[in-house]
Amino acid sequence: MPLTARFSCFNDYDPDALSVEQARTFIRSQLTPLQTPERLALRSALGRILASDVIAPANVPAHDNSAMDGYALRHVDLSSSGESRLRVAGTALAGQAFTGSIAAGECVRIMTGAPLPTGSDMVVMQEVVEVAGDHVVIPSGQHCGQNIRRAGEDLAAGQAALAAGRLIRPAELGLIASLGCAEVSVYRRLRVAFFSTGDELCSIGTPLGCGEVYDSNRYTLFGMLHRMGCEILDLGVVRDKPALLDATFRQAAAAADVVISSGGVSVGEADFVKPLMTQLGEVLFWKIAMKPGRPMAFGRITAAGAGGEKGTSAWLFGLPGNPVAVMVTFYAFVRDALYLLMGADPLPVVPLLPARCSVALKKSPGRTEYQRGILSRTQGQWCVRPTGAQGSGILRSMSDANCFIVLEQDRGSVAAGDTVSVQVFDGLV
Ligand code: AMP
Numbered sequence: 523m524p525l526t527a528r529f530s531c532f533n534d535y536d537p538d539a540l541s542v543e544q545a546r547t548f549i550r551s552q553l554t555p556l557q558t559p560e561r562l563a564l565r566s567a568l569g570r571i572l573a574s575d576v577i578a579p580a581n582v583p584a585h586d587n588s589a590m591d592g593y594a595l596r597h598v599d600l601s602s603s604g605e606s607r608l609r610v611a612g613t614a615l616a617g618q619a620f621t622g623s624i625a626a627g628e629c630v631r632i633m634t635g636a637p638l639p640t641g642s643d644m645v646v647m648q649e650v651v652e653v654a655g656d657h658v659v660i661p662s663g664q665h666c667g668q669n670i671r672r673a674g675e676d677l678a679a680g681q682a683a684l685a686a687g688r689l690i691r692p693a694e695l696g697l698i699a700s701l702g703c704a705e706v707s708v709y710r711r712l713r714v715a716f717f718s719t720g721d722e723l724c725s726i727g728t729p730l731g732c733g734e735v736y737d738s739n740r741y742t743l744f745g746m747l748h749r750m751g752c753e754i755l756d757l758g759v760v761r762d763k764p765a766l767l768d769a770t771f772r773q774a775a776a777a778a779d780v781v782i783s784s785g786g787v788s789v790g791e792a793d794f795v796k797p798l799m800t801q802l803g804e805v806l807f808w809k810i811a812m813k814p815g816r817p818m819a820f821g822r823i824t825a826a827g828a829g830g831e832k833g834t835s836a837w838l839f840g841l842p843g844n845p846v847a848v849m850v851t852f853y854a855f856v857r858d859a860l861y862l863l864m865g866a867d868p869l870p871v872v873p874l875l876p877a878r879c880s881v882a883l884k885k886s887p888g889r890t891e892y893q894r895g896i897l898s899r900t901q902g903q904w905c906v907r908p909t910g911a912q913g914s915g916i917l918r919s920m921s922d923a924n925c926f927i928v929l930e931q932d933r934g935s936v937a938a939g940d941t942v943s944v945q946v947f948d949g950l951v
Pocket residue numbers: 718719720722723735736737738739740784785786787788791842843844845915
């Protein structure tokens with residue numbers, strides 16, 4: 523079924539008044555993960571998506587071991603009422619096990635992580651023990667099995683330590699290393715081609731002509747795509763000339779999995795981009811109920827044009843031209859879509875968190891707004907305020923910000939002190 527028909531089946535959505543959630547849901551419903559696996563050395567897999575489950579080849583930890591510095595002993599040797607006196611028969615260090623076995627009335631000095639000596643079934647922490655020469659006095663109130671980490675308690679042999687679809691972050695690198703795996707199977711990187719459109723755009727390195735602006739969208743897009751671990755194909759600035767645009771779209775569709783253009787989708791453009799996109803495939807043009815970022819195109823284009831051969835097509839995101847709108851629409855729609863195509867499951871979510879808005883914000887119901895905010899801790903509370911001017915061309919508003927203030931579609935103006943939702947830009951690395 524053609525994309526346009528699939529879209530109109532989708533609950534009769536109105537392309538001129540689509541909510542952010544509707545657009546996101548529709549995009550997600552159309553995409554399927556690409557999932558070509560490759561094997562990589564562990565470190566190179568950072569930021570990739572696991573292509574198959576990682577199975578624990580052995581128990582982690584491999585042996586029962588001590589969770590404390592203290593004394594390993596046999597519970598049967600402890601007096602049921604008062605103190606117990608035991609002989610220290612040796613020492614067990616992490617990496618240097620006590621090789622004998624504990625006899626009646628004995629204990630072994632043990633360090634955190636050291637394998638539990640044969641015969642012992644509990645550890646008493648050193649802080650409560652009184653040392654008297656080669657003996658120790660253990661107070662009452664100890665329990666069999668205490669202070670022991672059991673073999674396989676972290677991961678049992680044969681169990682899936684990580685499922686396919688997991689994004690590999692530093693914790694996953696460490697977890698895989700803890701299993702002794704030097705290589706992992708991950709999905710190949712997503713190829714993303716992008717370019718900027720507009721006669722007014724000037725690339726850096728060239729003096730600005732009259733009425734020109736430097737192209738910044740290719741740099742923010744580069745940054746966002748690079749952070750997502752995509753293979754990047756920067757096709758430069760393309761003038762508003764049909765033949766040039768046509769050639770660039772075809773080249774992008776042939777080379778990449780996803781094509782991102784910026785500019786040329788708004789109303790009142792010298793409208794070359796939209797008809798061209800339509801000629802090259804199936805493209806939906808939406809006016810999304812959001813600010814910034816209202817116009818956007820989504821579809822699939824083919825290097826050979828509409829109805830062209832398979833295998834040379836790509837998903838298309840036609841983003842608005844305004845620099846802030848590019849970033850907002852990327853985070854609102856493209857990020858999720860790329861993770862889905864990359865095979866991520868679950869999709870990495872950026873949570874919406876409540877914060878107190880320290881100033882009043884003007885807002886009309888009927889569209890979702892992504893104001894750029896500064897979140898800070900004030901008098902024991904997380905408070906947010908917008909960065910200055912919020913025009914969709916003012917990139918400084920993004921640069922000064924550390925979060926979006928996401929004002930929901932139905933919400934009206936915000937009074938100072940009201941709770942708003944924020945989405946923090948950067949997390950732990
Ligand atoms: P458009 O969507 O093409 O009408 O562009 C909207 C606004 O964004 C215009 O003011 C453009 O000059 C500006 N713009 C478009 N593309 C870029 C870009 N790559 N870098 C900086 N500004 C841009």
